[in-house]
Amino acid sequence: MDAHAGELPPELVEQCRDTLEQAMAETDGTVFALLATVDGLAVASSTAPGWDIAAERVAAMASSGHALGDTLAGEIGADDCNGVIIPTDRLSVVFLAVPDVAAPPLILGLAATAQESLGSVLFAARSCAHAIRDGLTATT
Amino acid sequence: MNVREHKIVITGTMGAGKTTAIRQISDHPPLLTDVANTRRDESDKATTTAAFDFGELDLGDGEVLRIYGTPGQERFDFMWPIVARGALGIVFLLDLSREDPVADLERYFSAFGKQLGETPSVLALNKLDAVEAAPVALFQQYLEGRGLSWPIIPTDVREREHVLDLMEVVLSLNESLLTEES
Numbered sequence: 001m002d003a004h005a006g007e008l009p010p011e012l013v014e015q016c017r018d019t020l021e022q023a024m025a026e027t028d029g030t031v032f033a034l035l036a037t038v039d040g041l042a043v044a045s046s047t048a049p050g051w052d053i054a055a056e057r058v059a060a061m062a063s064s065g066h067a068l069g070d071t072l073a074g075e076i077g078a079d080d081c082n083g084v085i086i087p088t089d090r091l092s093v094v095f096l097a098v099p100d101v102a103a104p105p106l107i108l109g110l111a112a113t114a115q116e117s118l119g120s121v122l123f124a125a126r127s128c129a130h131a132i133r134d135g136l137t138a139t140t
Numbered sequence: 141m142n143v144r145e146h147k148i149v150i151t152g153t154m155g156a157g158k159t160t161a162i163r164q165i166s167d168h169p170p171l172l173t174d175v176a177n178t179r180r181d182e183s184d185k186a187t188t189t190a191a192f193d194f195g196e197l198d199l200g201d202g203e204v205l206r207i208y209g210t211p212g213q214e215r216f217d218f219m220w221p222i223v224a225r226g227a228l229g230i231v232f233l234l235d236l237s238r239e240d241p242v243a244d245l246e247r248y249f250s251a252f253g254k255q256l257g258e259t260p261s262v263l264a265l266n267k268l269d270a271v272e273a274a275p276v277a278l279f280q281q282y283l284e285g286r287g288l289s290w291p292i293i294p295t296d297v298r299e300r301e302h303v304l305d306l307m308e309v310v311l312s313l314n315e316s317l318l319t320e321e322s
Contacts, residue, residue: 038175039188040215060215067173067190075171104178 017044023128029113038105062095062107092118094125144203149224152233153244154212155183157266159193161297162207166195192223217251229310230261237270260313263292
C-alpha cells in the first residue's frame with residue numbers, strides 16, 4: 001500500500017486491516033474489503049483466496065464513483081452522498097463514506113457474491129464503517 | 141431551437157490549470173467533483189478532481205461548447221478515455237514548472253491510446269513563468285517523432301482570452317477535419 005495513504009500511522013492501518021478482515025469473516029460471501037482515502041489512495045484491503053483484485057485501482061475508482069455520486073446528489077438537491085451501490089449478476093459492491101472521520105475522509109468498500117442479499121452486504125458495510133470510525137476515534 | 145453541442149476535453153497533470161481554464165470561460169460556475177487532497181507532498185492544492193470538471197460556453201446561434209477537465213493524478217487514468225469519449229478535440233495542458241513535462245506528456249499519450257490519432261488535439265504549454273523560453277521546438281520534435289502535427293500553443297490559462305483562443309484552435313481543427321472528410 002502507498003506509504004502516504006491517508007497519512008495514517010502504520011499501527012492504525014493495521015487496525016483498519018484487522019477490522020476489514022473481521023467484517024469479511026463475519027459476512028458470508030464477501031470477496032473483497034477496502035479502506036481508501038476520499039482522493040483514491042488505498043489504506044488497507046483484504047481479498048478472499050482465489051480472487052485477484054487490484055486494491056489501488058479500485059481505490060481510485062471508488063473515489064471517482066463517490067465524487068460523481070456527491071455531484072449528482074447535489075445537482076438534484078439531495079444531501080451529501082453517503083455511498084454508492086453497484087449490484088451486478090456476480091457481485092454486490094457497496095462503497096460507503098466512513099462517518100465522522102474528518103482527516104482524512106475515508107471510503108469503505110465491500111464486495112460479496114450476488115447470492116448474499118444486497119441488504120446484508122449493506123448492513124455489513126455499515127457496521128464495518130462504524131467499527132473503523134470507532135477504532136480511529138478511540139486512538140486519535 | 142435545436143442546440144448543437146461541441147465537446148472539448150482538457151487533460152493534464154494535477155495543478156496544470158485545467159479547472160482554472162474551465163472556470164475562465166464557463167458561463168456558469170463549473171461543476172466540480174473535487175475531493176480533499178491527502179497528498180499535500182505531491183501538490184499544495186487543498187482539493188483535487190476525482191472524476192471530471194465541467195463547464196459550458198454559449199457560442200451563440202444555437203451552439204454550445206461543453207468543456208470537460210480530466211482528473212490529474214495518474215491513478216485516475218481510467219477516467220481519461222471515459223471523459224474523452226465523443227470529444228471533438230483534446231487540449232493537452234502541460235505544466236512547464238514540473239520536473240519533466242515531456243515524461244508527463246508521454247504518460248498521457250499511453251493512456252489515451254488510439255484516440256490520439258483520431259481526435260484533433262492541441263498541445264498547450266502553461267506556466268511559462270517557470271522557464272526562460274517556451275520549449276516549442278522540443279515538443280515539436282517530440283510530436284513529429286510520433287507522426288503528429290498538432291499546434292503547440294504557449295498559454296496562460298488564467299487569462300480568459302488565452303483559453304478562448306485554445307478552444308477556437310480546437311474547433312477550427314475539427315472544422316478542417318470535417319471539410320477534408322466531405
